[in-house]
Amino acid sequence: MQTVSPAFSCDLKSLIQTNLTARYSHVNRKRVSVLCSYRSESFSFPNGIGSSRADWQSSCAILASKVASAENSSSITRGLADQVAAVNGHSNGSVNLSLVPSETKNGKPGLVQPLTNTDLSPAPSHGSTLRVAYQGVPGAYSEAAAGKAYPNSEAIPCDQFDVAFQAVELWIADRAVLPVENSLGGSIHRNYDLLLRHRLHIVGEVQIPVHHCLLALPGVRADCITRVISHPQALAQTEGSLNKLTPRAAIEAFHDTAAAAEYIATNNLRDTAAVASARAAELYGLQILADGIQDDAGNVTRFLMLAREPIIPRTDRPFKTSIVFAAQEHQGTSVLFKVLSAFAFRNISLTKIESRPHHNCPLRVVDDGSVGTKKHFEYTFYVDFEASMAEARAQNALAEVQEYTSFLRVLGSYPMDMTPWSTLPSEDA
Numbered sequence: 064m065q066t067v068s069p070a071f072s073c074d075l076k077s078l079i080q081t082n083l084t085a086r087y088s089h090v091n092r093k094r095v096s097v098l099c100s101y102r103s104e105s106f107s108f109p110n111g112i113g114s115s116r117a118d119w120q121s122s123c124a125i126l127a128s129k130v131a132s133a134e135n136s137s138s139i140t141r142g143l144a145d146q147v148a149a150v151n152g153h154s155n156g157s158v159n160l161s162l163v164p165s166e167t168k169n170g171k172p173g174l175v176q177p178l179t180n181t182d183l184s185p186a187p188s189h190g191s192t193l194r195v196a197y198q199g200v201p202g203a204y205s206e207a208a209a210g211k212a213y214p215n216s217e218a219i220p221c222d223q224f225d226v227a228f229q230a231v232e233l234w235i236a237d238r239a240v241l242p243v244e245n246s247l248g249g250s251i252h253r254n255y256d257l258l259l260r261h262r263l264h265i266v267g268e269v270q271i272p273v274h275h276c277l278l279a280l281p282g283v284r285a286d287c288i289t290r291v292i293s294h295p296q297a298l299a300q301t302e303g304s305l306n307k308l309t310p311r312a313a314i315e316a317f318h319d320t321a322a323a324a325e326y327i328a329t330n331n332l333r334d335t336a337a338v339a340s341a342r343a344a345e346l347y348g349l350q351i352l353a354d355g356i357q358d359d360a361g362n363v364t365r366f367l368m369l370a371r372e373p374i375i376p377r378t379d380r381p382f383k384t385s386i387v388f389a390a391q392e393h394q395g396t397s398v399l400f401k402v403l404s405a406f407a408f409r410n411i412s413l414t415k416i417e418s419r420p421h422h423n424c425p426l427r428v429v430d431d432g433s434v435g436t437k438k439h440f441e442y443t444f445y446v447d448f449e450a451s452m453a454e455a456r457a458q459n460a461l462a463e464v465q466e467y468t469s470f471l472r473v474l475g476s477y478p479m480d481m482t483p484w485s486t487l488p489s490e491d492a
C-alpha cells in the first residue's frame with residue numbers, strides 16, 4: 064500500500080541530509096537552468112509532461128502568454144501592517160495595492176484574469192522580485208496573506224489552488240501561499256490533498272485575521288438583496304450574520320470572495336451582495352452594507368507558504384513540522400495510538416491532526432468468513448507538531464513513526480507564525 068512514488072516517500076537519512084545540504088538562493092536565471100537539469104532526472108509532471116530535459120524545458124515554457132497579463136494585473140504586495148489594515152477595512156489611503164486593469168469599463172476596473180489550467184506557457188524573465196502565487200483575484204484574503212508572508216513581493220493571482228501549485232513547480236512563481244484552515248470554517252481539504260499530490264515543501268505559515276464585510280453596488284439597500292455570493296469558507300464564517308442581515312436571500316458559492324465582488328460590479332447586479340474584504344469594496348467600487356460580519360471576532364485563517372526547496376530547519380526559534388503518513392495494513396486502530404505516543408513520550412505537542420481518504424486505496428475489503436464482508440475506509444493522516452527537524456527528539460519520533468507506517472513524508476519544517484493575538488481585530492475594531 065504505497066500512495067506516493069518512492070521519490071515522495073520519507074527516507075529519514077536522506078531527508079535530514081537534504082535538509083542539511085539544501086541551500087535556497089534567490090531565484091535567478093542561472094539557478095533556474097541548474098535546477099532544471101537536476102530536476103529533469105526525477106520529476107514527472109502533471110498533465111502528462113514527460114521527464115526528459117527537453118520536456119522539462121518545454122514545461123518551463125508554460126504560462127507565458129498569461130504571465131504577461133498576470134504580471135500587469137498582479138499587485139506589488141506591501142508590508143504586514145498595511146496588508147492587515149487593508150483586509151480589515153482600515154485602509155489608510157497610503158496603501159497602493161490597486162492592480163493595473165486589463166481594460167477599463169465605464170471608468171471601473173476591467174476584469175483581472177487569474178491564471179488558469181489552460182494558460183501553461185513559457186516562464187517570464189522577472190528580475191529579482193519574489194513572485195508569490197495565490198488563489199483568487201486582487202482583494203482576496205489570500206492576496207493579503209501573500210503580502211504578509213512576503214512583503215514587497217509580486218502577487219500572482221491564480222484561478223485554482225492547483226494552478227498555484229503548478230505555477231511554483233513550473234517556475235512561473237517562486238512561492239505559493241495557500242489557506243489550509245480557518246478558526247470557524249475548519250480545514251480546507253483540497254489543499255491537504257494537493258500537498259500530497261504535488262512535491263512542494265512547506266517553508267512557513269502565516270495567520271491572517273479575516274474581517275468580512277457585506278458588499279453591494281452603491282445605493283442598494285440590504286432589504287433589496289435576494290442573493291449573497293462568496294467563497295464557501297467565507298459564507299460558513301458569516302452564516303449567523305447573514306441569517307440576520309439578509310434572511311430571505313439565497314446563498315451561493317463563488318470561487319473567492321473578491322471575485323464575487325468583482326462579478327457584482329462587472330454585471331451591475333443590484334439584487335446581489337458579496338461577502339468580501341473592505342479592500343475588495345474599494346477595488347471594485349462597491350459600498351459596505353455591513354462591516355465585521357464574521358460570526359466570531361477572532362476569525363483567523365492559517366496559510367502555508369510553499370516553495371520548490373525546503374528550508375534548513377533550525378532550533379533558535381519555534382518551529383513546526385508537518386508530516387503525512389498512511390498506516391500499514393493489518394495494524395488496525397493501534398497505529399494511530401502508536402504514532403501519537405511517539406510524540407507524546409518525547410513531549411512534542413501536536414497542533415493539528417487531519418485525516419483524508421487514502422487516494423490509492425480508499426476502501427479495504429475484508430472477507431470475514433461466514434459473517435460477511437467488512438469494508439474499511441482507508442485514510443492518510445496529516446499531523447503538525449511543535450518541533451524542528453533539527454532536533455533529535457523530532458528525528459527520533461519520526462524514526463519510530465516510520466516503523467508503523469506504509470509511507471511517511473515530511474511536508475516541511477518551518478518557523479511558526481508568532482504574530483501576537485493582540486494584533487487581531489477586536490469586537491469593536
Ligand SMILES: O=C(O)C(=O)C[C@]1(C(=O)O)C=C[C@@H](O)C=C1
Nearest residue numbers: 203204205242294296319320364
Ligand atoms: O476567497 C478568498 O478571499 C480567499 O482568499 C480564500 C479563503 C479560503 O479559502 O478560506 C481565504 C480566507 C478566508 O477564510 C476565506 C476564503
